[in-house]
Amino acid sequence: MSGLPPGERQPGGRRRGARRSHAQSILRDLRRAVAVRGRRLLQRGRSRVAPSRRHGRGSRRRRRGGLRSVRDMRGRLLWLTEHYPPGKGGMAVSCARLVRGLRKRGPVPVDLLALAGAGGPEVSERPADGGLDIWVRREKSPEVAPNLAWSVVRERHAAEPYRGVVAFGASGAGLVAATFGSWLNAPCVVLVRGNDLDRDWFLPRRGAWVREALARAASIGAVSTEKAERIARLYPGKPVVWTPNGVDPRRWELLPADERQRDEIRRMLGADSRRIVGLFGELKFKKRIPFWLEAVRDAGLLPRLGLVVAGQLDEDTSRILDDPAIAPRSVRFPFLPQSELPALYAACDFIALPSAFEGMPNVLLEAAACGAVPLVSDAGAMRDVVEDGVTGFVFRAEDRDAAGEATRRALESGNEDLAAMSAAVRAMIRERFSPEREIDVLTDLLRQAGV
Structure with a gap:
């Protein structure tokens, strides 16, 4: 849990084991706060039932394009993904949020088809509020799961036709969704999320999947403006729309327990004499944490910052963080559920994302909603935010x-300037990246495709 080597003393004479116990204590307190947060969100949800359904089934409110006829509202929407909870990572979080939002909005049921997971039955179905969850176990051979899925989809389509298909991701899910859409004679919408264009496009096998999916798509959504521009140049004349992520700032408000844990983390890292920087999520190669730490070291800034690290680390990054000669003091946590993250985000002055390529990281919006100021590369949607x-x-x-110079500018910001920047990014998140706007953009894209 610490960036210090075994046996090195921390301020106050504590050794590494003491810090680990402090971090574990913080985790226990965070989890006790989850129940309180859940009750508060449930109470809010009950008080907002009517507003949240104002565009749902049975609504008489006129929206863009006018009211749909009863005939237009028949059928179901099929949503394909390779990433969905309990899977971890930003893709799973975003996919669940979009499916939940569409199901609440209506007007047609949404059937989720998840080609994911390695355990359990080959095919399972579970009714959900606003649709059906269909899980098809992903095997080592990539052709098995799509064929099992097609058997389920064909049977359900015969009972109640699918009016459209959505691919969450343009590679594996994109190929399957575009193929199913053609077989069902239904329009397919492909949502490009990041790695599918930045990485998979250049791989021989997965690149062929992406190109086939985008070629067959009736319309395409892209999570950043620069990806939308690149796709439009590859497929001139095909509708391509920017479909940014959304975040509800109310879900990231701090409870008293969060505030106590925030203060404890900052005390552990010595926030009175250094700035605290957060590293969150799947900290894999493309996130380039070693690249940024080298830039910080070369700029002579290591003693001026502390790190809050929460998520999945590769072996190289873990080894670097363990070496005080090339990494600042740190406190580390494993992957945590969203309900336990507000205190960690709020403990940070900055959220660092030095990625080589990127989609639109949820952690960027979440941390900003908690007041952390972004310190980011210009990859992907970072420049949109x-x-x-x-x-x-x-x-x-x-x-x-x-990267080193940007970090220096950040660390040298005065408290008033930093507070003003934090307020500005929070206001921008509320205005431009709300969950309501996220679903508005998606439903417009579906309508444009004839779904």
């Missing part, structure tokens, strides 16, 4: 010197 010097600090993704 962060304006350098106004709502955060931005550097060119490939430039290590620029």
Whole structure:
């Protein structure tokens, strides 16, 4: 749980084991706070039942394009994904949020088809509020799961036709969704999320999947404006729309227990004499944590910051964080559920995302909603969210010197300037990246495709 080597003393004479016990204590307190947060959100949900369904089934409110006829509202929507809870990571979180939002909005049921997981029965179905969850176990041979899935889809389509198919991701899910859409004679919408274009496009097998999916799509959504522009140039004349993520700031408000844990983490890292930077999520190769730490070291900034690290680390990054010669003091946590993250986000002055390529990280919006100022590369949707010097600090993704200089500017910000920047990014999140707007954009895209 610590960036210090075994046996090295911390301020106050505590050794590494003491810090580990503090971090474990923080985890226990965070989990006790989850029940309180859940009750509060449930109470809010009950008080907002009517507003949240104002565009749902039975609504008489006129929306863009006018009221649909009863005939237009028949059928179901099929949603395909390779990422869904209990799977971890931003893709699973985003997929669940979109499916939940569409099911609440209506007007047609949404059947989720998840090609995911390695255990349990080959095929399972579970009724859900606003649709059906269909799980098809993903085997080592990529052709098994789609064929099992097609048997289920064909049978359900015969009973109640699917009016459209959505692919969450353009590679594996995209190929299957585009194929099923053609077989069902239903329009397919493909949502490009990040790795499918940045990485998979350049791989021989998965690249063929992406190209086939995008070629067959009736319309395409992309999670960043720069990806939308690149796709439009590859497929001129095909509708391509920016479909950004959304976040509900109310879900990230701090409870008293969160505030206590925030203060404890900051005390552990010595926030009175250094700035605290957060690293969250799947901290894999493309996130380039070693690249950023080298930039911080070369700029002579290691003693001026502490790290809150929460998520999945690769072996190289873990080894670097364990070496105080090349990494600052840190406190580390495993992957945590969203309900336990507000205190950790709020403990940070900055959220760092030095990625080489990116989609639109949920952690960027979540941490910003908790007041952390972004310190990011210009990859992916980061430039859609962060304006350098106004709502955060931005550097060119490939430039290590620029990364060090941006970090220096961030650390040298005065408290008043930092508070103003934090308020600005929070306001921008509320105005531009709300869950309601996220679903509005998606439903418009579906309508454009004829779904």
